[in-house]
Amino acid sequence: xxxxxxxxxxxxxxxxxxxxxxxxxxxxxxxxxxxxxxxxxxxxxxxxxxxxxxxxxxxxxxxxxxxxxxxx
Amino acid sequence: xxxxxxxxxxxxxxxxxxxxxxxxxxxxxxxxxxxxxxxxxxxxxxxxxxxxxxxxxxxxxxxxxxxxxxxxxxxxxxxxxxxxxxxxxxxxxxxxxxxxxxxxxxxxxxxxxxxxxxxxxxxxxxxxxxxxxxxxxxxxxxxxxxxxxxxxxxxxxxxxxxxxxxxxxxxxxxxxxxxxxxxxxxxxxxxxxxxxxxxxxxxxxxxxxxxxxxxxxxxxxxxxxxxxxxxxxxxxxxxxxxxxxxxxxxxxxxxxxxxxxxxxxxxxxxxxxxxxxxxxxxxxxxxxxxxxxxxxxxxxxxxxxxxxxxxxxxxxxxxxxxxxxxxxxxxxxxxxxxxxxxxxxxxxxxxxxxxxxxxxxxxxxxxxxxxxxxxxxxxxxxxxxxxxxxxxxxxxxxxxxxxxxxxxxxxxxxxxxxxxxxxxxxxxxxxxxxxxxxxxxxxxxxxxxxxxxxxxxxxxxxxxxxxxxxxxxxxxxxxxxxxxxxxxxxxxxxxxxxxxxxxxxxxxxxxxxxxxxxxxxxxxxxxxxxxxxxxxxxxxxxxxxxxxxxxxxxxxxxxxxxxxxxxxxxxxxxxxxxxxxxxxxxxxxxxxxxxxxxxxxxxxxxxxxxxxxxxxxx
Numbered sequence: 001x002x003x004x005x006x007x008x009x010x011x012x013x014x015x016x017x018x019x020x021x022x023x024x025x026x027x028x029x030x031x032x033x034x035x036x037x038x039x040x041x042x043x044x045x046x047x048x049x050x051x052x053x054x055x056x057x058x059x060x061x062x063x064x065x066x067x068x069x070x071x072x
Numbered sequence: 073x074x075x076x077x078x079x080x081x082x083x084x085x086x087x088x089x090x091x092x093x094x095x096x097x098x099x100x101x102x103x104x105x106x107x108x109x110x111x112x113x114x115x116x117x118x119x120x121x122x123x124x125x126x127x128x129x130x131x132x133x134x135x136x137x138x139x140x141x142x143x144x145x146x147x148x149x150x151x152x153x154x155x156x157x158x159x160x161x162x163x164x165x166x167x168x169x170x171x172x173x174x175x176x177x178x179x180x181x182x183x184x185x186x187x188x189x190x191x192x193x194x195x196x197x198x199x200x201x202x203x204x205x206x207x208x209x210x211x212x213x214x215x216x217x218x219x220x221x222x223x224x225x226x227x228x229x230x231x232x233x234x235x236x237x238x239x240x241x242x243x244x245x246x247x248x249x250x251x252x253x254x255x256x257x258x259x260x261x262x263x264x265x266x267x268x269x270x271x272x273x274x275x276x277x278x279x280x281x282x283x284x285x286x287x288x289x290x291x292x293x294x295x296x297x298x299x300x301x302x303x304x305x306x307x308x309x310x311x312x313x314x315x316x317x318x319x320x321x322x323x324x325x326x327x328x329x330x331x332x333x334x335x336x337x338x339x340x341x342x343x344x345x346x347x348x349x350x351x352x353x354x355x356x357x358x359x360x361x362x363x364x365x366x367x368x369x370x371x372x373x374x375x376x377x378x379x380x381x382x383x384x385x386x387x388x389x390x391x392x393x394x395x396x397x398x399x400x401x402x403x404x405x406x407x408x409x410x411x412x413x414x415x416x417x418x419x420x421x422x423x424x425x426x427x428x429x430x431x432x433x434x435x436x437x438x439x440x441x442x443x444x445x446x447x448x449x450x451x452x453x454x455x456x457x458x459x460x461x462x463x464x465x466x467x468x469x470x471x472x473x474x475x476x477x478x479x480x481x482x483x484x485x486x487x488x489x490x491x492x493x494x495x496x497x498x499x500x501x502x503x504x505x506x507x508x509x510x511x512x513x514x515x516x517x518x519x520x521x522x523x524x525x526x527x528x529x530x531x532x533x534x535x536x537x538x539x540x541x542x543x544x545x546x547x548x549x550x551x552x553x554x555x556x557x558x559x560x561x562x563x564x565x566x567x568x569x570x571x572x573x574x575x576x577x578x579x580x581x582x583x584x585x586x587x588x589x590x591x592x593x594x595x596x597x598x599x600x601x602x603x604x605x606x607x608x609x610x611x612x613x614x615x616x617x618x619x620x621x622x623x624x625x626x627x628x629x630x631x632x633x634x635x636x637x638x639x640x641x642x643x644x645x646x647x648x649x650x651x652x653x654x655x656x657x658x659x660x661x662x663x664x665x666x667x668x669x670x671x672x673x674x675x676x677x678x679x680x681x682x683x684x685x686x687x688x689x690x
Contacts, residue, residue: 062129
């Protein structure tokens with residue numbers, strides 16, 4: 001399953017690339033990319049674990065930039 | 073500006089006022105320190121707070137932390153005004169970045185403002201306004217003048233003109249009447265039309281285009297991944313260097329602590345890689361956005377990079393360099409009038425659906441009086457035999473003429489020649505050919521001017537026809553009489569002749585050349601408005617069918633790459649110089665602030681240039 005989410009208050013481009021790397025490392029993620037300009041996150045992961053992956057991704061992003069939110 | 077941005081701007085101004093007052097007052101006044109502290113508190117508290125929270129979260133080398141250490145460090149070494157300045161300018165840079173990125177995001181969003189927000193659907197004779205997603209294939213929608221066409225479909229009632237400029241960059245409106253296809257995303261200008269929907273919203277042209285542009289970041293270029301990797305090592309390295317700088321000289325060479333800590337702080341200020349990390353994708357995004365303004369859709373920034381290195385362009389002939397539709401280009405009767413000859417041929421061909429027959433009927437233009445026709449017999453591979461006005465007429469190729477003993481004449485025109493004979497008396501011939509697109513010649517010339525060395529044409533057409541077109545256009549190589557499978561083979565051969573530094577671009581119309589499109593370094597599909605297969609297979613899609621857009625796309629790609637290189641070189645260069653001067657003790661804090669914020673602002677402004685395509689319109 002491939003889904004796209006939007007960010008709120010995505011502060012800096014460098015953080016975005018750090019988040020991208022962090023999300024890619026989550027188990028079950030086959031691809032992840034952040035479009036900093038469009039403030040969009042695209043995650044591709046196995047259907048069965050998608051929700052789990054997503055909550056891990058939210059946590060990973062929060063750790064890198066506390067103010068930033070993923071609009072679910 | 074958003075509310076928060078305004079608030080930040082207000083903070084920055086307040087802080088600047090206090091800072092300037094303090095500096096005017098002079099360092100010796102007791103209030104100096106207090107003014108600096110107040111000024112610092114206004115701009116710095118959120119940065120300090122975020123830095124603390126991030127350290128708790130394990131994020132050490134983030135920009136908030138670096139700025140916090142740099143400014144606090146400056147305070148403790150007694151450089152009060154510099155300490156405040158670092159923070160003030162850091163906040164200015166941050167605000168500027170936000171505004172600039174927001175601006176380019178909006179201008180790109182405006183380009184992409186082709187998403188229809190509603191559709192008026194006819195259900196049981198009643199008009200209902202629904203969102204485009206809710207309309208099913210086969211339903212009828214009503215589109216009023218001034219409205220955006222919400223879904224792809226075929227006009228079933230009414231006539232109108234449609235503005236396709238948001239998709240193609242073409243400003244000339246197109247006339248649409250019953251039976252014509254209309255594309256979602258275009259604007260209906262003049263009349264009210266009813267349209268039968270042919271695809272669901274998710275599958276419509278407008279959705280595909282939006283998806284393509286929004287997802288273009290997924291395919292990253294070498295420059296982008298270089299910058300991301302670079303940034304990952306750059307910051308920790310500079311920070312470690314700063315620590316060493318601060319410790320070594322005072323500890324081992326009995327140098328003054330203050331002096332060397334100051335030098336180290338300069339390192340910290342320029343250690344933030346944001347100028348690079350923002351400006352590179354911003355440039356690419358600007359290039360892609362600018363291209364879509366011209367009706368050129370690029371599926372990812374890596375294709376922009378490939379496009380900029382093109383030195384060989386391979387064309388499919390039919391539909392790419394030529395119109396792809398057959399038209400009668402000459403009528404040469406022996407003795408009768410041109411009209412009479414056409415009329416006889418049209419009668420004979422009137423029951424045929426072959427493209428050549430259709431073009432003759434079209435050229436004839438008037439309704440055919442079918443009572444003139446007695447009987448028609450097809451003669452496979454040669455033409456046909458018909459009884460017209462009670463006389464035996466042969467229409468076909470030269471072989472048929474030889475067979476019936478008519479003295480046929482060759483023609484100096486290139487194309488398909490249809491001969492006409494009355495029994496064995498030669499009446500004349502009609503020349504049918506595929507017209508070369510009006511801007512094809514200009515397109516080839518423009519490619520040459522922008523450094524494309526080889527222009528190759530592939531065609532399944534006859535040698536004579538293909539070579540005539542090639543000569544007319546000034547192409548460097550031509551391969552004719554190719555079967556569809558041969559095209560891939562020829563392309564493989566051409567690819568193997570590439571030097572690895574440059575790329576080979578294949579341009580086709582997306583109809584039955586998908587394998588070649590995918591095999592080339594870069595596949596461009598043109599005239600793709602409404603052709604799903606082409607949008608899928610190609611890397612770059614030209615929304616209209618003008619070959620001259622290829623050179624425009626290449627120029628745009630080169631401009632974007634130049635901006636990217638400028639930004640990388642400039643940012644790294646300035647930061648490098650600041651680091652060297654800082655280490656040697658020649659740079660002060662103000663210099664470092666320029667190396668961070670100044671570079672960021674200049675790089676962003678430069679990146680925004682990629683969005684401007686005024687000079688590229690061809």
